[in-house]
Amino acid sequence: MNNHYFKNIDNFFVAGINYKKSDASVRGQFAIGNEQYAAILAAAAAEGIGELFVLSTCNRTEIYGIAHCPHQLVRLLCAQTAGDAETFVRSAYIKQGADAVEHVYHVASGLDSQILGDYEIVGQLKTAVRFAKEGGAIGAFTERLINSVLQASKNVKNNTELSGGTVSTAFAAVQYIRAHVPGCCGKKILLVGTGKIGRNTCKNLVDYLGTTNITLINRSPEKAQELASELGLHWAPVAALESELRAADVVIVATNAQQKTILRQHLEGAGEKLIIDLSIPYNVADDAQTLPNVRMVNVDELSKLKDETFRMRQAEVPKAKAIIAEGMQEFEEWCDMRRHVPLLKDLKAKLRTLREHPECPHMREQHAKLLDVEIQRVLNETAGRIKERNERGCQYISALHQFISVPN
Incomplete structure (x- = not known):
């Protein structure tokens, strides 16, 4: 479960309940405290799930993580709550991949708050992720995602009126x-x-x-x-x-x-x-x-109270979504490049082997430093072409040909 290809955006899930489909009596069955959270992290590690966190507030309980299927996360959560998995699933939403990623951005930016634009959730999200990190459950993927999410949330708050007025x-x-x-x-x-x-x-x-x-x-x-x-x-x-x-x-x-x-x-x-x-x-x-x-x-x-503040905030939603779209695009590009890390590592090793091959006369020892620079150049250009054209195999072959064709 810890291989590189498993930890990608396609295997990122969120399973949760919130105020939209469940009332407080149901949500209360799935509220978790620190002891329960610690038990979830321990059980996740035992199952080989290395990246996850749980967000539990008065309005929602959500478990986010990289898994083979979302039901792994649901079982982990419900094993530590008063409510059972069947009750949870009846009111739950389950999102995967880009949809799950977008959900985190919406939550942190106040778009999914019970009172639109309420940013109290940001502090709760930071606390939840910090607890998971202390428990060893935050890896490179989640770290990058949360940093991007928090930056987008900050941009929404500073550059829109989504939190304008005083409503919480x-x-x-x-x-x-x-x-x-x-x-x-x-x-x-x-x-x-x-x-x-x-x-x-x-x-x-x-x-x-x-x-x-x-x-x-x-x-x-x-x-x-x-x-x-x-x-x-x-x-x-x-x-x-x-x-x-x-x-x-x-x-x-x-x-x-x-x-x-x-x-x-x-x-x-x-x-x-x-x-x-x-x-x-x-x-x-x-x-x-x-x-x-x-x-x-x-x-x-x-949460049903409506006034001018809410109408003003509603008008700011498109601006907030545009900011989130920019943040998501950057994060998805980072995820896409991560997929190619094994290929680029393999290519680098192959180029080093070719440097020492007797049939490549231009690859003499005295040129070792210059060739290291050439290897890095080829790797950078290959990464750029992969990003632009999304053709991993073709670019690998092209890079080898480019390197071997370097003149004496």
């Missing part, structure tokens, strides 16, 4: 509150979870609602206390969760807990609540979501 999952939550909660500035808001999404949401609440009537709760109380101190807010320990839930008008949940955080008994008879669950998997119990005093909103519903 965190900001969409604030938009929803502003649109659906009368007098929202005076309402008591509880934010549960102060990780990256929680922090971003909290800052947006302060900046765009102009309120500090916000209480923070986090499993690690130091983080909640630190953020509260930074923004002039309140914080409470986890032990006070139920009382704070009952007191709040608006509850935003942004935790990474595998078990439900908000339970029915926390909310039953506690007055009208708007609860926005940004967690994957959902952290509000199913029976709590159906209480008559609870209005539930999740990340899938937030």
